[in-house]
Amino acid sequence: MSLLNQNDQSNKLGEQANHFWAVLAIVLLVGTVFFGVRYFAIQKELRAVKLSLETQTINGKVLEFAKMFIEKVLKADKEVDFETRLKLETAVRNLNDKEIFAQWQKFTEAKTEIQAQAGVKTLLEILVNKIHPVKII
């Protein structure tokens, strides 16, 4: 009789242990799913933030170059000195934009005043078109 009782008790303890592990497994599973979902959501957000930051950086660089171009080239009443040209070349290369760079080269290599005027118009148009609205997150 007492043996039977002992068996019953050990069975009950075993069942309780099983329940505990099952509950723990479920809790861990739910936790994993929850944090997994959170992780993917944050990753998505992070990518959007990175993209926005990148756009802002590009916009800033393009604006900075456009400002320098207007200030130092269009408003210049004498020859643009070497230091300024160096700054302009560095700025245009830092944009890392082939279209802008090609147009800049076309402008600087113009052989006639008419070509230069057309180059200015196109360069300004390209610069303005390169500025994109930033999505606020």
Added chain:
Amino acid sequence: MVRRMRQNLIKNLIFVIVLFISAAFAFSVFSATVTDGTIDTTYKYAWSENAGWINFGTTGGNVHTTDSGLTGYAWSENYGWINLNPSTSGVTNDGAGNLSGYAWSEGLGWINFSGVTINSSGEFLGYATVSLDSGQISFNCINTNSCSASDFKIQTDWQPRSIRLQCNNALDDDGDGKIDYPADPGCSSLTDNDETDPGGGLPAGAYNPPVPPSSGGFNVLINGGGEYTENSTVNLTLSGGYDSVRVAISNFSDFRNAGQETYVSNKTWDLCQGLTVCSEGQYAVYAKFYTQWGQSSEVVFDGIIYRKKTIPEKIVELIPEILQPLVPDFLKPKPLEKPPEISLEKLLSKKAPLTLNGKWQLLPPKPIKGFVLAPLPKEMLVLAQKFPELGETLKKVGITKMTDLDKLKTVQLTLPGLTKELSLLVPGIQSGGLALPAGIPVANLSVAAKQKIPTEIVFAKTGGGLIDYDVTLAVNEEGRPEQKITTITNKPLQLVVRPDKPVKSVKGYVVFRSKPITNSQSRINIQDLTASLIFANPAFATTQEQPIRVEEKLVLLEFEYTDPDGDGIYTADIQMPAVDGEYEIITVIDFQDDSLGKKEIRLITVVDPEGYIYEKNGDKETRIPGAIVSLFWLNPATKQYEIWSAKEYQQENPQTTDNRGTYSFLTPEGFYYLKVEAPGYPTYDGKAFQVKEGVGVHINIELKTKYWWLNIIDWKTTLLILGAVLLLYNFYRDKMREGLLQKKITGG
């Protein structure tokens, strides 16, 4: 004998000299005229329906035709001189005989020469257009196939470049950078038709390098400009000029082992060509382009990193980007080393390029000038022509071009009414002093005065033609002049128009536009009455593009202008709508001459509601019917106010208000005040106010009742007060009763 021989010799010598001088003169005239032509003495007239004959060959006009344009002055028999080269524009020539740009005439305004060409015989063809009225100037009878009836045209001895000899055509035919005789060494005279430089057997261009392409210059790109490649076989994109026929490509800057091959824009290339070992690393491809004469361009190059990916890197690449952060660093591909950059300082030339040497105008001045100095819109010019006072005002305040119009957006100009325009407005005289300054009905105008009425302008009158509306002219958001009159509901309006050509009919339409956004009539203090006066104004004619479409607009009234006495002045009497709002009166002139089409004259008409008399009850207004509203006018002679004589203006004074409590007066200029009498109300005597020209008096007037305090006490309040009084009385009686009982007890 000897003497005779000497005489013959002298004669022959003189003949030869004369012949030589004549030939030289003829040659110089010929050579000068093909590039700087004058107008033929016979064919020098152009024709315009409006301007008549226009002479381009007057002695004083000195009209010249060159490769760049026309200069000098033409003479119009109706409108005077036409400047072909005004300072802000000018007639230009593209060298091929295609004219464009504008000439200017004080009388005609701007004349657009687009559409006029000069052919190889120096004959002008096509039409110029007068911007003001779109009238056309024909330069050749051939335009209308009417040469048999009237043989006219303009002809010059200038010739288009395409047919001129090489040494006199303003072109660099041999590409040596030098143009025409005597600048080009290949030209022996102006009549030389070969500009090629002497010597060598090759054209001058043969010694020039290829011309770089217009976009981006000479260039080579590996894999479209990519940074990395996994394969040593790449694709090259080559950009040579139009005259590049061969190209040399090499993996080495000294072009060792490289030969010239036919130039193509795309080509497959092996980065390891000519190398014994093809390891990973930085590679460059060099190219230079050649003309058919073997002249080469500068060397251009592009670089790329050749690197094969490892298996883990390939696996990592397959993992979606979102999971990339989970990949341990040791599995990720190592960042590739970028090739060392060449210092910009070394690349950049010490000498500034032409564009940055500060000598060129980088911003083209012509379009900027064209925008800033664009002439006033033609509607404004038409009005300025028809109302010289307006033209002078615009000139005085410095409004001469399109960009000046902003100054007018905040102000309103007033154009004179019909009587004032004809300078006929004089104060009348009547017994007791001066009468009101009345206008003159159209029927009473003299023939001379009628002829002075500006054509295609709608004038508005009222009060039996005795009150003229002034013109309010403002500039709308689109920079176009807009005319507006303001009147009052249900009031009569007489419209007057004088077409400048015989007409089949003149029709009018009253079209609803919108309800007014602001009610200028309500809540105006009597001190501010001048703000609510009515204005009137004319509009100008534009060519009707499409008929008035009833389905698109709410046409409230269609009417016909009539000219019973046949004096060319058309009038129409209409009644303003009963509902206040913004309307448009559209007058359509249908000319007898079908080629003139139809013209539309638009007049925006703001119809304000009538004024009313009311009494305030809390937040509500109660209109007062049966109130007698009298208008008093200040007689300037007696300096006394007297009742305004409304009958002369087909109105009543005083007016008795109807069930809606409304009244209104249309008055000429002067000082006035209003008096209102109504049973049960004290008499209202308003303050004096000034009325300027063609005015509506329609203010809302509040009357206070004599027994105003009765309004405070209504039956509910009375019952409450009565109940409270009775209660108080009851309390008082109870107190009294208690006092008496107390006395009885103590006394007892």
